Amino acid sequence: MVSFAKGHGTKNDFVLLVDPDDELLLTDAAVRFLCDRRGGIGGDGVLRAVRARHVPEWSGDPDLWFMDYRNADGSIAEMCGNGVRVFARHLVAEGLVPAGTTTVGIGTRAGLREAEVLPDGRIRVAMGRPRLAAAEVEVSLAAGVPEQRWRARAVDVGNPHAVVWLEGDDLDGLDLTRPPVWTPREAFPDGVNIEFVAPVGDHHVRMRVFERGVGETASCGTGTVAVAAALADRGENQSESTWRVDVPGGSVEVTLRDGDAWLTGPAEIVARGDVAWPQEEA
Numbered sequence: 001m002v003s004f005a006k007g008h009g010t011k012n013d014f015v016l017l018v019d020p021d022d023e024l025l026l027t028d029a030a031v032r033f034l035c036d037r038r039g040g041i042g043g044d045g046v047l048r049a050v051r052a053r054h055v056p057e058w059s060g061d062p063d064l065w066f067m068d069y070r071n072a073d074g075s076i077a078e079m080c081g082n083g084v085r086v087f088a089r090h091l092v093a094e095g096l097v098p099a100g101t102t103t104v105g106i107g108t109r110a111g112l113r114e115a116e117v118l119p120d121g122r123i124r125v126a127m128g129r130p131r132l133a134a135a136e137v138e139v140s141l142a143a144g145v146p147e148q149r150w151r152a153r154a155v156d157v158g159n160p161h162a163v164v165w166l167e168g169d170d171l172d173g174l175d176l177t178r179p180p181v182w183t184p185r186e187a188f189p190d191g192v193n194i195e196f197v198a199p200v201g202d203h204h205v206r207m208r209v210f211e212r213g214v215g216e217t218a219s220c221g222t223g224t225v226a227v228a229a230a231l232a233d234r235g236e237n238q239s240e241s242t243w244r245v246d247v248p249g250g251s252v253e254v255t256l257r258d259g260d261a262w263l264t265g266p267a268e269i270v271a272r273g274d275v276a277w278p279q280e281e282a
């Protein structure tokens, strides 16, 4: 049996595993089992904590905890903004970092991410520098008749995003039960997370998201950073701006300053337990 925890950040939920010496065989099938909301524990992804020394592609501090993020379909993603907050919460709650720690550096496939536990209980993560592509892409939903299609901004937050700005408030009418289609396909050869955004107020928007490797989720932290970066690029050129992004699972805050981004939001651990899955031969 393997100990696990279950947590979420604005209802983007994860199964957490602590595997300091990289001993767990976490195959795609195992991830799909853990994320299965009927046959397994249930989650949008798995967060495995492993000492960074065991991660070949990591060249930083070997003693850091590394967040091995996996989407529910088993695929690997470079970064997870809601996940890294829940990951930090778990490290503190489980005493996996020195008592009294309020700021923890976490290794990820997108690089070092620093998470800070704020006095109000939320967690703020330095998310690096979102990169906007010059060229736009087209996103369409084949489900509707007539087919709906929009221009979208490509934003790299360590993982790929395409942001669709909806002037009106027909966000709720979108059918996200099937994957949106993007063109040109070569814009995102490894897939993409697609955010649909509508205005609420000044620097305040509402978002739905179809996540790569998952489907529609209640929230996507890197997606909210992509949204803020795309909208800031549309507006007047400010050195600093803060955005409130409402998602079906709650609200987060994104601050942009001189090209860097910070994501602030809740992170909850809701359960702990033991689980067994077949450890297929390597």
Ligand SMILES: N[C@H](CCC[C@H](N)C(=O)O)C(=O)O
Binding pocket: 012, 044, 045, 071, 076, 077, 078, 079, 080, 081, 082, 083, 159, 160, 193, 211, 212, 213, 214, 219, 220, 221, 222, 223
């Ligand atoms: N599905 C994403 C990873 C999870 C991102 C999201 N859950 C977040 O909070 O950033 C991808 O394949 O890039």
